[in-house]
Amino acid sequence: MNKAWWKESIVYQIYPRSFKDSNGDGIGDLGGIIEKLDYLKELGIDVIWLSPVYKSPNDDNGYDISDYQDIMTEFGTMEDFDQLLQKAHDKGIKIMMDLVVNHTSDEHQWFIESRKSTDNKYRDYYIWRNGLDGQPPNNWGSSFSGSAWEYDENTEMYFLHLFSKKQPDLNWENEIVRNEVYDMMKWWLDKGIDGFRMDVINLISKDQRFPDGEIREGRLYGNIAPYSVNGPRVHEFLKEMNKEVLSKYDIMTVGETPKVDTEEAMKYVGETRNELNMVFQFEHMGLGNGPEGKWSNIPFELIELKKIMTKWQKGLERGGWNSLYWNNHDQPRVVSRFGDDNRYWAKSAKMLATCLHMMQGTPYIYQGEEIGMTNVSFKSLEDYRDIETLNAYNELVKIKGKDPAEMMTAIYAKSRDNARTPMQWDDNENAGFTTGTPWIKVNPNYKQINVNSQLYDKNSIFNYYKKLISIRKQSEIVVYGTYDLILENHQEIYAYTRTLGDQKLLVICNFTENTPVFNLPEEIKYNSKEFIIGNYVTERSDSIESFELKSYETRVYLLKS
Known part of the structure; x- marks a missing residue:
């Protein structure tokens, strides 16, 4: 396996609108990010993935771009961006920009x-x-x-427009359009940025016959996926992009690719394919979906989660690379989704972090994840800002007659606004995010969950993330070791190993409040063991052959043969 800096990096996603407001207008901005660079340095991350800061009328929170070479006024100026880039680089932090080229704004x-x-x-x-x-x-x-x-x-x-009607799709069949995009990318790379996260990049090629799609049960419109996802020329376009732009710079590239399987993903990320470094897949994010998509809000099954994560670990281990994430700006908070955001809030947040960060791939931390920020339940629909959420309520409740209370329960669980409430810095008004009125309300639990309360608490979620990041940087096995699932059919424990040479990491995660017994499979042999990290104690000298796990407990051991 080839080694690369982006395989060894930890990425922190910033959603600028909600991160830190420096001028009191209620909207996060570039100045706010500059203010918090020391915080990110303290956490230990290597790369900032910056969600769109380009000029935009903001119909879809910046993913509708009206000028690729200017900055949204609310966020600051190009001079502010240049300052951010320079100060980040001075601290050893790289900047990865969001590239949105499936569509533009209708005001472009x-x-x-x-x-x-x-x-x-x-x-x-x-x-x-x-x-x-x-x-x-x-x-x-x-x-x-x-x-x-x-x-x-x-x-x-x-x-x-595959998204909002204010987001018309670009015609990638037009070579002039492609060259315009490549010139714009080179402009940013020449400025000194360190890579691109590419929004819905696998939608850029459409079936030029434009046939009707199948109308599924519970839907009003035809399914576009067979004709716009992983389209007929998408790999041709990305190879061209790589040849014309990406191959000329030492950068990191990750494609957002909904509805890919492992076989298709390898076409995007295979080391000999000359397309992208890695992709974001969404199979594990689709757990709980039903006839109404994510608004069906069905409980997830751990065995299914293990099956999906393992499929991707094994599917890309030879010549590919995984993106590891639980959260982003489009997904609910993981501690509310797969953990327990009440009694076992801190324990389950640490367990989930361990489960993800010990896998093979590049880990992504979404702002607030490192302090255990949770989902929010606004009482009124009027408090929500997300266009997807508001449109879904209108279609499912007002047109199709879904029970409003049931829909609000689904919104509490799955709305994109769960990830977009302001970053909780301290217990002052508006969580220290702004001195003004925030563009979206702050989660009321900011008095208990905030950065300030965790920075100097050695047992905090924040300091646990710091330790996980430090372990990954010091342990080649965490980056490059081979993944293997154990206890495949256990309904409460997610356990796996990572193997490199004569070393083996044993990762054990209890996904429940119950206290199941872990039994080490007979095929795992070792001569010595070392406790690496856990969310209940800092030292473990007891046997690992068989023991009872506490609620949401996680342990990692290094075994040597």
Whole structure:
């Protein structure tokens, strides 16, 4: 296996709007991130993944870009960005930008020109089609509810938007568009950034026949996945991007790729493929989905989680690489989802961190995860800001008749706003996030859960994350060791090993409040053992052949043969 700096790094995702406000307008900004660089240095991370800070009308919280080479006014200026980049680099922290090129904002100059006339030179920068008998060109549904086509009266044609109608899809079939994107990427890389996280990058190639999609039970529109996910030319486009841009810089690249399996993922990340370093897959994030997608909110099964995580560990271990994550700006908080955010809040947060960080791949920490931030339950729908959440409520409750209380329970569990409440810095008003009125309400539990209360507590979740990061940096086996699942069918314990040479890591995680007994499989032989980390004690000298785990307990041992 080839070694690389990005395999050995720990990434911290910042959602700027909710991280730290430096000027009192209620919105996080670049100045706030600069203020907190020492905090991130203390945590020990290597790379900041910066969610979009480009100029945007903010229909989808910055993922609708109106100018790729300018900064959203609310976040600051390009001078502020340059200062952030320089100060981060001075502290040994790299910056990875969010690249959103499946679509732009409808306020991008390209689209403003494109919709003016059918013969405008920017017309083919986007995907335009005639309607059929007064209806859209096909039955495709948007990921944000409703049709994926929007009628434009000026030219009496429809444009495609797989997300919001203010996010028209770029036409990657057009070579001029691709070259515009590559020039923009080189502009940022020449500025000195250290990589790209590529938003829904596996959607950039569409089936040019644009056939109708299957209408699944409980849905109003056709399924777009077979015709827009991992499309016919996507690998051709990414190889071209790699040749023209990525291969010319020593950078980190990760593609957000919904609906990929391990076989398809290897086409994106295989060491000889010359496309990307790694991908974000969403199979484990889909646990609990049902006929209404994530809004079905079905409890997860640990055996299924183990099966998915193991499939990806084994599927990419030869010539590929995994992204390891529990949280991001689109997902609920992991301690609320897979742990216990009440009685065993700290213990389960540490257990979940251990389970993830001991696997093979590059770990991603989402802001607030390192202090155990939880989901939020706003009493009123009016307190939510996420376009996906609001559209889903409208479609499922007002159109399809879903019980409002049941829908709110699903929103409490799965809304993207769970990840977007302000970072909880201290127990002062608005959690120290802003001196103004925050753009979205703060989680009321900030009085108990905040950075300030954990920095100097040696037993805090924050300091546990620090230790996990330190172990990974000092232990080659944690980065490069081979993963193998044990106790495959145990319904409460997730246990696995990592092997490198004559060393073996044994990772044991209890995902319940129960106290199951761990029995070491007979095939695991060792001459000596060393306790590495755990969430109940700092030293363990007892036998590991068979023992009772405490509620949400985790232990890691280094075994030598």
